[in-house]
Amino acid sequence: MAINFEQVNFSYGAGTTLAQPILHDINVTIPDGQVTAIVGQTGSGKSTLIQHLNGLLKPTSGRIIIDDFILTNGIKEKQLTGLRARVGMVFQFPENQLFANTVLDDVMYAPINFGYSKREAQIAAKEALKRVHVSEKLWHKSPFELSGGQMRRVAMAGTLASNPDIVVLDEPAAGLDPKGQNELLNIVRDLKSAGKLVVLISHQMDHVIAVADHMIVMNNGRVAAEGTPTEIFNRDLSWFKEVALDLPKAGQFAEKLRQKGRSLSRRPLLLTELAKMLNGDDQHE
Ligand SMILES: Nc1ncnc2c1ncn2[C@@H]1O[C@H](COP(=O)(O)OP(=O)(O)O)[C@@H](O)[C@H]1O
Ligand SMILES: [Mg+2]
Incomplete structure (x- = not known):
């Protein structure tokens, strides 16, 4: 794939x-x-x-x-149906597209559109909601009563329900x-x-x-x-300046230390890795 x-x-x-x-x-x-x-x-x-x-x-x-x-x-558009079932897209701020009365109904909408029966869609929706850790207590609530993070996950469940x-x-x-x-x-x-x-x-x-x-x-x-x-x-x-890309935090710290004269053997990706390097218990140095 x-x-x-x-x-x-x-x-x-x-x-x-x-x-x-x-x-x-x-x-x-x-x-x-x-x-x-x-x-x-x-x-x-x-x-x-x-x-x-x-x-x-x-x-x-x-x-x-x-x-x-x-x-x-x-x-042609009609040749794309199979592809669309296999590739699940979650766009930016997907929670803006929530609309149904309950969380469960919202997540069932996409699989129903892909031709699932109501019963199949409900099973798929429940599985998807579990996958994104939306508690069962919320399934019959309105999506609009949820926190931002919960709404985001409900919207994702809608995409995941057809198991792409x-x-x-x-x-x-x-x-x-x-x-x-x-x-x-x-x-x-x-x-x-x-x-x-x-x-x-x-x-x-x-x-x-x-x-x-x-x-x-x-x-x-x-x-x-x-x-x-x-x-x-x-x-x-x-190169990072050229393409306007940030370093991870550990890399940013490491570069600041270098500017202050500290020599480092490489650029760490994780803060735990940087801490080890600074403690001197780094295998690679
Ligand atoms: N529907 C559109 N019509 C015309 N230009 C667009 C459209 N969507 C995006 N663009 C332009 O395409 C370029 C890339 O945009 P986009 O793919 O959204 O970048 P990114 O996701 O990296 O921010 C930008 O210059 C943007 O203005
Ligand atoms: Mg973008």
Whole structure:
């Protein structure tokens, strides 16, 4: 179930005088069974890129191979039904789309749309709500009585209820308090343990470190780098300025210490790792 982008270009309004080229020559692989983080400054094309994963946007040229499905510009809407069941998308602030009278009804809506019977949809919805740790006590409440973090998870359950193999999350932690953010990272870990391919857009490099196996860095509609978090976060400091990317907190501290004259053998990714290095009980030094 890996995903491959091959020479993908994308313009909004392609073929019109208002065509706006946004993605340029994208060639990346998103590995199966892993969490891939897509990072990059606002406007770099992250959301545009991920909307290709279920055919919401189609490449203007090039192709995207999602398992055995080939997405090209010429694909017809009705050919996308199968893909849409396999790729679950959670957009930014998904709780804005909650609408039903109860949490359970809201989560059942998507599977019913995918052709589940009411009974099947209810079973699937309950499973999805458990997966995102929404307590049974809340299932018959109005979604609007819930906290922000709970609403976010209910909205995610709606996507997960049809049991997609690929789960795409566009800034899922945005606007949540630290507790909500941690719950979300745990859900990402659970999805990976369940064998799903997860694509996560995030602005928080510490979240990326916490859950991602693989990273894609976008800059001005191009892939600026691809690799493991360790590979990416050990690049030259000047490169981070170029692509306007933050270091994780531990890396930021380490660079401040270096500026003050402290020599460090490498750039740590975790604060615990930095603490060890500073204590001198670091194996690598
Ligand atoms: N529907 C749209 N029509 C025209 N331009 C768009 C549309 N959506 C996004 N863009 C433009 O595409 C570029 C990339 O946006 P986006 O993919 O949302 O970036 P990111 O998610 O990294 O912030 C931006 O310049 C944005 O203004
Ligand atoms: Mg975006």
